Amino acid sequence: MGDAGINDVLDVIIVGAGISGINAAYRLQTELPSSSYTILESRGGVGGTWDFFRYPGFRSDSDLYTFGFSWRPWSQEKYIADGDSIRKYIRESAAIYGIDRKVQFHHKLLSANWSSDQQAWTLLVDADGQKEHLHARFVILSTGYYDYDEPLSTTIAGIEQFKGKVIHPQFWPEDFDYTDKKMVVIGSGSTAVTLIPSLAQKASHVTMLQRSPSYLLARPSVDAFGQVVSKILPSWMSHRLTRLKFLVLNSFFVKFCGAYPKVAKKLIKKATVKELPRDTPHNPHFEPRYNPWEQRLCLCPDGDFFQAMRSGKASVVTDTITTVIEDGIQLASGKTLDADIIVTATGLKIRTAGGAQISIDNTPINIGQKFLWKGVMLQDVPNAATVIGYTNASWTLGADATALLVCRLLKYLREKGITSAVPRLEHAETMKSTSALNLSSTYVVKGMKEIPKAGDRAPWLPRTSYFSDLWAAKFGSITEGLHLEKVSV
Incomplete structure (x- = not known):
């Protein structure tokens, strides 16, 4: 991309109008009200993940007191909410603060090149079929980490022989009727756990087929503490207290699981056994091979997953597939599982x-080979932030710290x-690396080459907690590990 004659340079371009992008826009226009910015959104609506996924039962597996924006409290009674409610909440939040007027829809980022001479980014954008160039001093990549165009590829022997319908939740057909159908959901993660209770309401029977189980916890969808304090305190105070409660308890639980995995396993098993139908054993269906929080825990509001099992409309099978047949x-x-x-x-x-x-002076970079400075900026990449939230807490908390x-x-x-800030790593050969997403889930392991790395020393360490990251964002050094330049343009 050429960089001669750059005009109309924005201060910031945010890529993505999901929860991370809307939050970044709010912080930007609040903290730096004179800054010029725009948001590029490849799709036609605000919401990101919450606008894209539409499979039955789609909902959050994090509490909305911490998953919601700190600057616009979640006010609904249910704190584990469905996708439609969350999408509406994000859109309303964007509209209230005028952020939606900054969004350019159907603008997909194709490439971005940093010019050292111009000290600016040039972004090549597909604007509803037309190629356009936009320019900015700083770029915030709020694109999440999922591929919207293609799901994780999985080989299932004989799947081409199946005469029924095969669906991936990522591309659920609109108004698809599965009434009185026999359904098999292959998988044991949060998507499967979310789907099963919803599908069981209409299908004749739904079977979750898993190679290995996940940890599954039932939680009430309405928080009793939040209800009580909301009746006796002003709304702003009750929300802050309830949010703080979830922040502290969730952080404690994750640390407890890491420090005492055997005890955590026993506690989770005890809670799970209480919910299971009498004819369903805990082992092997609900006894994972890994420790709690090495992968995300699956939550089911009001125990809806277990309710579906107790009703006889859903069941779990732990086995491997030999082949798919016609029916x-x-x-x-x-054994053979019948399926429509x-x-x-x-x-x-x-x-x-x-x-x-992403390129620097027309030289492409490999994001997966770069370390993350303070979990935010890519090594050797000037004036750019990559928004990565938490895997063991609400994503929004990490996005807000960023x-x-x-x-x-x-x-x-x-x-x-200063015109540019570039994270520089000295003695990179001595750095021990780990993934910025600290999970052992299959999709993370398979996508490891796409994810930036974290290191074993500051300021390249992986993120550990919202409290420490928030302190670092507000009071920590913002020059350590950065190469700062003043270039006359």
């Missing part, structure tokens, strides 16, 4: 930067007249 699935145990519909809830494909090519750090950095650059 079902043959298993290694010798097979749902392949086998995972999502990881993709960073929405698949766009946005606050970026705004503080932008203020510093402006005050000092």
Whole structure:
């Protein structure tokens, strides 16, 4: 991309109008109200993940007190909410603060190139079929880490022989009727756990077929503490207290599971056994091979998954597939599962930067080979932030810590007249690396080459908790590990 004659350079371009992008926009226009910015959104609506996925029962597996924006409290009674409610909440939040007027819909980022001479980014965008160039001093990639175009590829022997309907939840057909159908959902993660209770309401029977189980916890969909404090305290105070409660308890639970995995296993098993039908054993169906929080725990509001099992409309089979046949699935145990519909809830494909090519002076970079500075900026990449939330807490918490750090950095650059900030890593050969997404889930392991790396020393360490990241964003060093330049353009 040429960079001669760059005009109309925006201060910031945010890529993605999901929960991370809307939050970044709010922080930007609040902390730096004089800054010019726009949001590029490849699809036609605000909401990101919550606008894209439409499979039955789609909902959050994080509490909305912490998953919602800190600057616009979640006010609904149910704190584990359905996708439609969350999508509406994000859109209303964007509209209230005028953020929706900054969104350019059907604008898909194809590539971004940083010019050292111009000290600016040039973004090549597919604008509803037309190629356009946009320019910015700083870019915030709020694109999430899922590939919207393609799911995680999985080989299922004989699937082409199946005479019924095969569906991936990522591309659920609109108004698809599965009334009185026999359904098999392949998978054991949060998508499968979310689907089963909803499908069981109409299908004749739904079977969750899993190779190995996940941890599954039943939680009430309405928080008793929140209800009580909301009746005796002003709304702003009751929300803060309830949010703090979830922040502290969730953080404690994750740390407890890491420190005492055997005890955590026993506690989760005890809670699960209480919910199971009498004829369903805990082992092997609900006894994972890994420790709690090495992969995300699956939540079911009001125990809806277990309710579906107790009703007889849903069941779990732990086995491996030998082959799919015309009317079902043959298993290694010798059993056959009859099916009219097979749902392949086998995972999502990881993709960073929405698949766009990132270049520095026309030299492409490999995001998966770069370390993350403070979990926010890519090594050797000037004036760019990559928004990555938490895997063991609400995504929004990590996104907000990122946005606050970026705004503080932008203020510093402006005050000092600095034109670029570049994370530089000395003695990279001595750095021990790990994934920025600290999970052992199959989709994370398979997508490892796409994910930036974290290191074993500051400021390249992986994120550990919202409290420490929030402190670092507000009070920690914002120059350690950064190469700062003043270039006359």
